[in-house]
Amino acid sequence: MLSLHGKVVAITGASGGIGEATARLLAQRGAAVVLAARRRDRIDAIAQAIQEEGGRAATCVVDVTQAEDLQRLVSFTTDQYGRLDVLVNNAGIAPISPLADLDTESWSAMIDVNLRGTLNGIAAALPIFRKQGAGHLVSIVSVAGLTVSPSMAVYAATKNAVRTIHEGLRTESTDGAVRTTAISPGYVRTHLADSMTDPHVREQTRKNMDAVGIPPAAVARAVAFAIEQPGDVEIGEINVRPTVQA
Ligand SMILES: NC(=O)c1ccc[n+]([C@@H]2O[C@H](COP(=O)([O-])OP(=O)(O)OC[C@H]3O[C@@H](n4cnc5c(N)ncnc54)[C@H](OP(=O)(O)O)[C@@H]3O)[C@@H](O)[C@H]2O)c1
Secondary structure, three states: OOOOOOOEEEEEOOOOHHHHHHHHHHHHOOOEEEEEEOOHHHHHHHHHHHHHOOOEEEEEEOOOOOHHHHHHHHHHHHHHHOOOOEEEEOOOOOOOOOHHHOOHHHHHHHHHHHHHHHHHHHHHHHHHHHHHOOEEEEEEOOHHHOOOOOOOHHHHHHHHHHHHHHHHHHHOOOOOOEEEEEEEEOOEOOOHHHHOOOHHHHHHHHHHHHHHOEOHHHHHHHHHHHHOOOOOOOOOEEEEOOOOOO
C-alpha cells in the first residue's frame, strides 16, 4: 500500500489554488506539510484548517524571488519536522499579453517568480536532499509550454525553462538521491487570472477557466501520485488537462 505517512513536504504558493489543494490533500494522506507564500493570513488559516482535521501543517512566509527566503523555508522545515522529503515549486504568476504590447515589467516578473523562484527552490533544497541521500523536486509547469498560444510567449518560455532544468537535474541525479517531477496543468479553476494585467486576456482566461477548468484537487492528486511512488520509481512528467481542452 503506497502512502504519504512520514513524508515532509514544503509547498510554495500554498496560499490558494493548486498549492492550497496540494497541501490539503497531502496532509489528508499523512504527510507533514509546510505552506509557503507571501500572504501570511491565508497560509495560517489553511494550516489551521488542516490541523483541525488532524493533519500536520506549519507555515513560513516566503517570497520565491528572494533566494534567502527559500533557504529559510528549507531550514524551517528541517527544524520543524527533522527532514525535507519533497519541495513542490508551485508559486507562479501569469501576467500574459502579446509581445507587441512590450509589457517588459511583466516579462521580468514572470522570469523572477516562475523561473528564478524555481531555481531558488532548487538551490535551497538540493544540499539537504544530497545530505539525506534522498529528496524529490516537484515543479508545477504548464501545458502552455507544450504548445505556445498568442499572448503566452514569455509565460511559456519560463515554464519550458523549468522543464529543461528538470531534465538537466534528472540526468545529473542517476545516483538515485534526487527524483524530479514536472507537472503540466491545462485550465485549472484558480485565481491565476488575477495576475493578468491585460483586461481582455484576463476576461478570456477567466471565461475559459469557468467553462472547462478542472478543480485544483485534480493537480494535487497528480502530485500525490508522483510522491507516493517507491524511491526507485521516478514519475518524470505528468500532463493534467480538462478532457475537453484542445
Ligand atoms: N490555473 C491554471 O490554469 C494553471 C495552468 C497551468 C499552470 N499553472 C501553474 O500552477 C501554479 C499555481 O497557480 P494557481 O493556478 O494555483 O494560481 P493562484 O491561485 O494565483 O496561486 C498562485 C500562488 O502563487 C503564490 N505566489 C505568487 N507570487 C509569489 C511569490 N513571489 N512568492 C511566493 N509565492 C508567490 C501566490 O501566493 P501569495 O500571493 O500569497 O504569495 C499563490 O499562492 C503556477 O505556477 C501556475 O503557473 C496554473
